[in-house]
Amino acid sequence: MNRTSQPKRPTIYDLAELAGTSASAVSAVLNGNWKKRRISAKLAEKITKLAEEQGYALNMQASALRRDRSRIIGMIVPKYDNRYFGSIVEQFEALARERGLFPIVTCTRRDPALELEAARAMLSYQVDCLIATGATDPDRVMDLCSAAGVRTINLDLPGSRAPSVISDNYGGALELTRRVLANCEKEYGEKTPLLFVGGRGSDHNTVERVRGFRNAHAQAGIAVDERLMLTCGYAPEKAENAMNQLAERTSNLPRGMFVNSTISLEGVMHWIRRSGHYADGMPQLGCFDWDPFVAMLGDHIEMMRQDVPKMLEAVFSIIDSGVTDPTVVQIPPIVENIG
Amino acid sequence: MNRTSQPKRPTIYDLAELAGTSASAVSAVLNGNWKKRRISAKLAEKITKLAEEQGYALNMQASALRRDRSRIIGMIVPKYDNRYFGSIVEQFEALARERGLFPIVTCTRRDPALELEAARAMLSYQVDCLIATGATDPDRVMDLCSAAGVRTINLDLPGSRAPSVISDNYGGALELTRRVLANCEKEYGEKTPLLFVGGRGSDHNTVERVRGFRNAHAQAGIAVDERLMLTCGYAPEKAENAMNQLAERTSNLPRGMFVNSTISLEGVMHWIRRSGHYADGMPQLGCFDWDPFVAMLGDHIEMMRQDVPKMLEAVFSIIDSGVTDPTVVQIPPIVENIG
DNA sequence: CACAGGTGCTCAATCGATGAAGCATCAATT
DNA sequence: AATTGATGCTTCATCGATTGAGCACCTGTG
Numbered sequence: 116m117n118r119t120s121q122p123k124r125p126t127i128y129d130l131a132e133l134a135g136t137s138a139s140a141v142s143a144v145l146n147g148n149w150k151k152r153r154i155s156a157k158l159a160e161k162i163t164k165l166a167e168e169q170g171y172a173l174n175m176q177a178s179a180l181r182r183d184r185s186r187i188i189g190m191i192v193p194k195y196d197n198r199y200f201g202s203i204v205e206q207f208e209a210l211a212r213e214r215g216l217f218p219i220v221t222c223t224r225r226d227p228a229l230e231l232e233a234a235r236a237m238l239s240y241q242v243d244c245l246i247a248t249g250a251t252d253p254d255r256v257m258d259l260c261s262a263a264g265v266r267t268i269n270l271d272l273p274g275s276r277a278p279s280v281i282s283d284n285y286g287g288a289l290e291l292t293r294r295v296l297a298n299c300e301k302e303y304g305e306k307t308p309l310l311f312v313g314g315r316g317s318d319h320n321t322v323e324r325v326r327g328f329r330n331a332h333a334q335a336g337i338a339v340d341e342r343l344m345l346t347c348g349y350a351p352e353k354a355e356n357a358m359n360q361l362a363e364r365t366s367n368l369p370r371g372m373f374v375n376s377t378i379s380l381e382g383v384m385h386w387i388r389r390s391g392h393y394a395d396g397m398p399q400l401g402c403f404d405w406d407p408f409v410a411m412l413g414d415h416i417e418m419m420r421q422d423v424p425k426m427l428e429a430v431f432s433i434i435d436s437g438v439t440d441p442t443v444v445q446i447p448p449i450v451e452n453i454g
Numbered sequence: 455m456n457r458t459s460q461p462k463r464p465t466i467y468d469l470a471e472l473a474g475t476s477a478s479a480v481s482a483v484l485n486g487n488w489k490k491r492r493i494s495a496k497l498a499e500k501i502t503k504l505a506e507e508q509g510y511a512l513n514m515q516a517s518a519l520r521r522d523r524s525r526i527i528g529m530i531v532p533k534y535d536n537r538y539f540g541s542i543v544e545q546f547e548a549l550a551r552e553r554g555l556f557p558i559v560t561c562t563r564r565d566p567a568l569e570l571e572a573a574r575a576m577l578s579y580q581v582d583c584l585i586a587t588g589a590t591d592p593d594r595v596m597d598l599c600s601a602a603g604v605r606t607i608n609l610d611l612p613g614s615r616a617p618s619v620i621s622d623n624y625g626g627a628l629e630l631t632r633r634v635l636a637n638c639e640k641e642y643g644e645k646t647p648l649l650f651v652g653g654r655g656s657d658h659n660t661v662e663r664v665r666g667f668r669n670a671h672a673q674a675g676i677a678v679d680e681r682l683m684l685t686c687g688y689a690p691e692k693a694e695n696a697m698n699q700l701a702e703r704t705s706n707l708p709r710g711m712f713v714n715s716t717i718s719l720e721g722v723m724h725w726i727r728r729s730g731h732y733a734d735g736m737p738q739l740g741c742f743d744w745d746p747f748v749a750m751l752g753d754h755i756e757m758m759r760q761d762v763p764k765m766l767e768a769v770f771s772i773i774d775s776g777v778t779d780p781t782v783v784q785i786p787p788i789v790e791n792i793g
Numbered sequence: 794c795a796c797a798g799g800t801g802c803t804c805a806a807t808c809g810a811t812g813a814a815g816c817a818t819c820a821a822t823t
Numbered sequence: 824a825a826t827t828g829a830t831g832c833t834t835c836a837t838c839g840a841t842t843g844a845g846c847a848c849c850t851g852t853g
Contacts, residue, residue, distance in 0.1 A: 124577075124602045126839055137803050142840055152842085153801055170601035175578040176519040177839035180808045185515065195540035205534050208561055217575060219558050222547055236556060238463075239514040262509035263463045351746075381746045388750065407690075407720045408747035411727065465809055476833050481810055491812080492831055516809035519838045 125169045133169070134162050141166075145173065175217075179241055188216045188434075189237035190246040190270075191256070193225045197377050199404050199421055203248060203270070206427040214431070216243070225349070227251045231259065238263045244434060246270050251318075253277070266439060268430055273319050273443050280429045280444045284320045287403065287419045287448040288327025292373055294417045294450070295401035296335050299371040302399060302415075308332060308340040309401075310361075310369040313354050313379025316346040321375060324403060328373055343369055354382030359390070368392055371399035377406045384412070405451050418451040464508045472508070473501050480505075484512065514556075518580055527555045527773075528576035529585040529609075530595070532564045536716050538743050538760055542587060542609070545766040553770070555582070564688070566590045570598065577602045583773060585609050590657075592616070605778060607769055612658050612782050619768045619783045623659045626742065626758045626787040627666025631712055633756045633789070634740035635674050638710040641738060641754075647671060647679040648740075649700075649708040652693050652718025655685035660714060663742060667712055682708055693721030698729070707731055710738035716745045723751070744790050757790040 127141040134141065136158060143152040144162040165171075179185040188211050192200050204220050211218035219240065223230040230247075234256045237245055244266045247256045253267075253274030260267045266277070273279035292309065299307055311328050314321030325344070332339045342365065347357035354374075362368065374380040380402050387393050397415050405420035429444045466480040473480065475497060482491040483501040504510075518524040527550050531539050543559050550557035558579065562569040569586075573595045576584055583605045586595045592606075592613030599606045605616070612618035631648065638646055650667050653660030664683070671678045681704065686696035693713075701707065713719040719741050726732050736754050744759035768783045 127841095128839075138840080139804080139842075140802065142842085146841080153799090155801060158801085170598070172574060172577040172602055174519070174580060174839050176515040176524070176580055177808090178841075180513070180515040180519055180810095180839080181841045182808085195534060195543050196537060197540075198535060201534035201536075201540060205561055205563070209563075217579070218560065221557065222544055224544070224548075235511060238511045240556070241513060241515055259509075263511055377747075384747070384750050406747055408716075408723070408745055408751065411723050411751060412747065466811095467809075477809085478811075478834080479832065481812085485811080487812095492829090494831060497831085513809050516838090517811080519840095520809080520811045521838085 124174075125171050126174065127171075130162060130165055130169060130171060134158075134165055136162070145171070146178075184243050185241040186216050187240060187242045188218055188244050188246070189240070189242035190218065190220045190248060191223050191230060191233050191237070191250065192220060193223055193249045193251075194378075195222055197404065198406050199377070199423070200248070202423045203427065206423055207246065207430075210427055210431050214435075223250075225249075225251060227255075231255060234259050238265060244268070246430060247274070248272075250274070253279075266434075268433055270426065270430055271320070274441070276441050278433050278438055278440065278442050278444070280426050280433070280446065281320065282421045282426070283445040283447045284323035284403075285327045285330075286445075287421075288324035288373070289331050290327075290450065291401040291403060291417060291419045292328045292331030293335070295371045295373060295399050296331060296337065298399040298415070298417070303370055305370075306335065306337050307370050308337050308343060310343040310345065310372040311375070312345040312347065312357060312372060312383060313349055313375030314346050315348055321346055324373075324375060340369075346375075349376050349378050351378060351382030351385065354379040355386045356382075358383060358386040362390060362392060369398065372401065374400060374402045377402060377404045377409060380404075380406075380409060403448075410451065419448040420451040421448045422446050463513075464510050465513065466510075469501060469504055469508060469510060473497070473504055475501070484510070523582050524580040525555050526579060526581045527557055527583050527585070528579070528581035529557065529559045529587060530562050530569060530572050530576070530589065531559060532562055532588045532590075533717075534561055536743065537745050538716070538762070539587070541762045542766065545762055546585065546769075549766055549770050562589075564588075564590060566594075570594060573598050577604060583607070585769060586613070587611075589613070592618075605773075607772055609765065609769055610659070613780070615780050617772050617777055617779065617781050617783070619765050619772070619785065620659065621760045621765070622784040622786045623662035623742075624666045624669075625784075626760075627663035627712070628670050629666075629789065630740040630742060630756060630758045631667045631670030632674070634710045634712060634738050635670060635676065637738040637754070637756070642709050644709075645674065645676050646709050647676050647682060649682040649684065649711040649737075650714070651684040651686065651696060651711060651722060652688055652714030653685050654687055660685055663712075663714060679708075685714075688715050688717050690717060690721030690724065693718040694725045697722060697725040701729060701731060708737065711740065713739060713741045716741060716743045716748060719743075719745075719748060742787075749790065758787040759790040760787045761785050 127138045130141045131138040140154055141162050143149045143154055144159045145166060149159050190207050192204055194200055208218045221233045223233050230250055245260050246268050247253050249271040250256055253269045254276055257267045257274055257277045269277055269279035273281050295309055329339055345357040347353045374383055400416040402418045405418045425446045466477045469480045470477040479493055480501050482488045482493055483498045488498050529546050531543055533539055547557045560572045562572050569589055584599055586592050586606055586608050588610040589595055592608045593615055596606045596613050596616045608616055608618035612620050634648055668678055684696040686692045713722055739755040741757045744757045764785045
């Protein structure tokens with residue numbers, strides 16, 4: 116197949132020698148602007164064929180070093196363990212490739228230190244632009260990048276010094292809370308405050324969702340029970356612990372719950388099964404995020420699905436338009452119908 | 455913060471000028487081998503401080519161009535829409551970083567053309583090694599890479615010309631089938647063949663799982679019903695269509711099912727809900743893959759969880775040991791207990 | 794016949810980091 | 824005084840691709 120199985124990959128100089136021409140001609144042909152550089156179609160064809168035969172692959176390090184732009188676009192993402200971030204990454208890669216950009220994505224496990232380290236690594240790889248998804252400290256990431264002259268865009272969680280694309284957390288939470296409250300009233304015939312569980316009290320999304328949650332209660336004429344506000348973090352174990360502690364404090368468990376992510380829901384559901392509470396009937400649930408199997412868990416659960424395609428379109432239209440001021444684009448999430 | 459907000463990022467030459475020294479001294483200090491190069495601690499400290507102040511970040515393109523190895527390790531992965539691939543990627547990134555490698559991952563959406571394009575792109579970025587996860591055509595990827603002198607390791611699906619790490623699909627399927635058959639017998643009091651749904655008839659994993667499925671039937675003294683072997687692809691819609699067509703062909707639907715992935719299970723569950731079949735009672739299910747919410751769907755479902763941590767340890771021990779011959783390492787999957 | 798303008802290429806500098814080779818300087822030894 | 828051997832640096836070529844500048848050669852026009 117390949118001649119004498121070269122250990123080294125061929126360069127434009129190797130091809131030039133084989134074709135009896137110069138490296139600059141080869142370069143011009145292979146990066147497509149041979150017409151501008153007035154190379155004959157005959158030579159172009161010869162070089163193209165040779166490149167194919169030799170299994171030539173452009174050395175992007177060399178190419179990116181020479182050009183001003185690297186055509187690499189980076190994204191940091193907290194986790195790969197749910198459909199929301201999974202589809203963000205898939206969509207990001209697809210849209211990046213459509214634009215001829217090379218996407219590199221790295222997962223920071225919700226660890227602020229890893230977040231900065233990852234951002235630094237991306238800068239070393241000369242990314243033209245960095246998308247910080249769900250960053251715990253978007254502004255520090257932004258500082259790092261702006262010092263290097265690299266644009267940032269925040270996704271999922273907003274920052275204060277770069278453009279951000281986020282869900283309409285307030286509106287989504289308002290609607291989701293309304294629905295769960297309505298389900299409770301329909302099911303149990305009484306107005307009763309919901310539990311709020313999951314998320315960090317310090318993060319913008321949680322703050323906004325809590326606001327929507329409170330306003331929906333106010334509009335329904337229901338007083339929020341402050342003991343039922345559990346912003347304990349997103350991880351399943353944290354949600355489960357919070358539920359355990361709640362159950363120790365009170366015998367009067369809530370009839371309905373607002374769960375702040377599928378990943379927190381995992382802990383809540385696990386607790387419900389393990390603890391034996393709600394053995395007489397599941398609570399009415401609302402989940403801010405979507406998962407196909409959660410949708411099959413029963414008809415007592417409502418979901419808000421964040422509109423990932425629209426969010427990423429917004430991100431790329433910011434990139435394309437060159438906006439850099441800290442505007443916040445809010446994308447309404449979608450009420451997901453069961454089944 | 456940063457002086458006059460330079461649009462260009464500082465290079466070792468900029469730092470050298472500021473420090474009144476040479477670029478090679480700066481380079482030696484910043485990449486840590488200044489002791490070998492006999493740079494004084496005093497100068498080293500001065501340069502380090504200056505680098506920090508100026509927000510210096512190494513240009514990896516330049517660095518990688520100069521060195522022989524890029525310290526980049528690539529992975530291609532079919533999808534991000536399930537926990538299996540999600541945890542593979544997370545684990546991969548963690549282990550790569552532990553070794554001082556920079557992981558780049560790209561998702562190929564089960565598209566053979568995109569798979570090759572992605573592999574080519576990775577080669578352009580001079581990856582030292584490429585992990586092909588669940589590749590539809592691992593040997594083509596291998597050919598591309600070996601022409602460029604880059605090692606490949608297959609993960610999840612084996613190839614014939616590079617080392618592979620896969621689950622023990624035969625053993626896992628044998629055990630899973632046994633369990634579902636036993637559940638059926640316990641529940642319905644009769645021996646009855648299961649349905650097999652999902653996966654591609656051409657892929658190694660599916661072939662092996664079918665083999666385990668058949669042998670478990672044989673060992674239980676049950677004849678496999680050939681009309682119930684639906685290797686229709688992995689996508690939810692494909693599984694759903696296959697179920698629809700099956701239901702049109704027969705009125706006698708199976709009492710138990712072997713579903714070849716969570717993603718196929720999504721389609722099967724959707725069909726069960728929509729179609730109204732099984733309204734009188736869910737079938738006994740077995741799923742080759744794990745998802746926390748599936749585990750909560752009920753007690754009529756068994757799961758085999760692929761042992762991702764062990765699989766990735768195996769991958770990196772192959773990398774570390776330098777093995778390149780086409781050995782296949784099989785990692786037993788884990789029976790996941792409900793709840 | 795001179796000269797403009799086009800065609801088809803080559804030369805050489807450049808991007809930033811690296812490291813082998815080499816050059817001072819100084820202290821210790823013969 | 825001459826030699827050896829550290830010590831502490833600098834110089835320069837190099838990695839592979841890109842691109843402005845420039846060199847031959849050819850065709851057509853006045």
